Amino acid sequence: MSNKEQVFKEIFQANSKKIYHLCFGYTGDDDAANDLLQETFLKVWQNLDKFRNQSMISTWIYRIAVNTCLTYLKSEKRQAKDELTPNIIENKEEEVSDKQEQVKTLYECIAKLEESERIIITLVMDEIPYPEIAEISGISEGNLRVKIHRIKHKLTELYNQHERL
């Protein structure tokens, strides 16, 4: 394995799961999320030499992922699905546990948010620090805090409404 491949492997393993969550939260679709993940890391591989000197590599990867998500949906005219694909929770043919059902509901609620809200809240739930989210989204930190507060409230409302049904 070449040095470049080794570096890429480490970057992929460290970031792929969170990037996948971001893509899944944005599209609400398993196949689309995998496509977006692949597209994001294709760009990372292409620009690996530029990345080596970056201290916050994950910020750049997130930014590529966000831009890829925004462009991908527009070019393909795909819409986030209200109903998630079955393999989100059944891809390993396991019984659907309560926890998994809750995850499914959570993704359904995220799908009802606006595009930028989906991105921001996914980053928040993956515990990305606020300054980094501000850097990724290009929104000033002060305004971001206001936005996050609103989105948290909106998502919690949506989830509780869903549970009451």
Next chain:
Amino acid sequence: MKDFDSLVGIWNEQKTAPVINYKEVINHYKNSREKFSFKLVWEIFLMLLAFAMIAYIFVSSEFQFWTSYVGLGIVAICCIYFIIMQLINIKNISNSNTLFDKPQDHILFIQKFRASRYTQNTRNYKLYSFCLTLGLVLFLIEYIYTMNIYLMIGMFIATIAWFVICYIYLMKMYIRKEEKRFNEMLADLERLNEQFKDVE
């Protein structure tokens, strides 16, 4: 009733994971780059071949009418235009690393890029196909005089029909479709742009 922290707890319980690995990404990159290069080289090769044939006919044949030379010249210019536009598009795409920019800047770039593609696909394409047809018609004028009357009438009708189908039906339908897609895309990008603006 759950609060946001409970939702984060649910989020952390998820088992969703990507199905691709790093090797697939590298292989995909290598394959797609090879395919893309081949497609590009092949398209330019075919156009250069067409241009070489036109140049050969231009030099080696002695035409009676000046219209034949003008017609061939116009078709040759169309070939060159096609090659140049392909190269410009490829250069723009490869130089456009705006994926690293802030989402708002990236959205603006996409808007501009799509607008230029729209112009190419409608106004420029209209001009391109008009010139190509004009070139061919001018080139064929000489042959009309050496053909028998029925063949000449047939060719005349076919040419008129071609013009009518292209400019009245196909072109309008194509432009209308492009315009609809373009407007939808602009509205979507505008909406996204608004979302990334700072809140009041």
